């Protein structure tokens with residue numbers, strides 16, 4: 118079925134320049150992929166449902182692409198208003214179920230490097246409703262989700278940006294709905310990823326699906342729908358950024374006369390990328406340091422890093 122008849126992507130406000138997508142899938146059942154930031158997003162999605170002759174009570178299922186705050190903020194409100202279920206990848210569940218856990222494990226991950234202050238906790242949590250809904254169903258690679266006889270999604274696991282990241286591939290129209298696996302590069306924040314090698318493998322898998330025509334177009338979390346050539350260019354740009362972050366990490370430590378604290382590496386990498394050296398940057402740089410240590414390129418002692 119023509120996707121314009123079942124896919125309705127609502128751009129909801131994130132900041133002055135940026136937006137978050139929430140996609141309504143309207144078939145025999147009505148589903149919502151991601152719920153945006155608490156507040157106005159809810160009203161915009163509700164208004165779109167009304168335009169389509171539906172109400173919030175028709176909503177049966179929320180699917181979260183991953184557990185970051187800007188994608189799950191209205192889960193609780195939609196669940197209370199509709200009684201719908203919530204589905205996500207198993208590794209996203211702790212963050213979606215409990216915003217205290219989410220804030221601590223993301224924004225407060227390296228409290229010895231960037232202190233986990235109340236201000237940082239609030240900065241993360243202000244995007245999520247105070248009473249989040251719990252996840253009812255977990256999704257894994259190959260899970261099939263039927264919206265209508267000819268609108269059937271296959272779940273793709275896309276780990277890297279977060280561990281519990283999924284995409285939804287509608288196989289008749291070859292449209293892929295994703296969260297932040299295609300992570301915006303133009304923000305003033307360093308891109309977030311958990312593990313460079315895992316993220317690279319996911320991006321290469323996605324690139325191959327685009328090249329082979331298995332995926333013809335993509336709706337990413339913070340962009341309008343893209344055709345495959347544009348998505349491939351974006352993937353290549355992300356891969357180049359990951360390579361740069363790895364290079365700057367090793368360069369900072371290699372050039373130093375003495376062992377280097379993680380915060381200095383974070384500032385070096387963020388500085389070269391012209392991004393803020395905040396907790397987001399530290400998630401990425403901390404992951405890089407751990408990975409390079411595991412691979413035997415770096416070692417750490419008393420929080421100071423040096424080359425092997």
Ligand SMILES: [Zn+2]
Nearest residue numbers: 183185278297
């Ligand atoms: Zn994200």
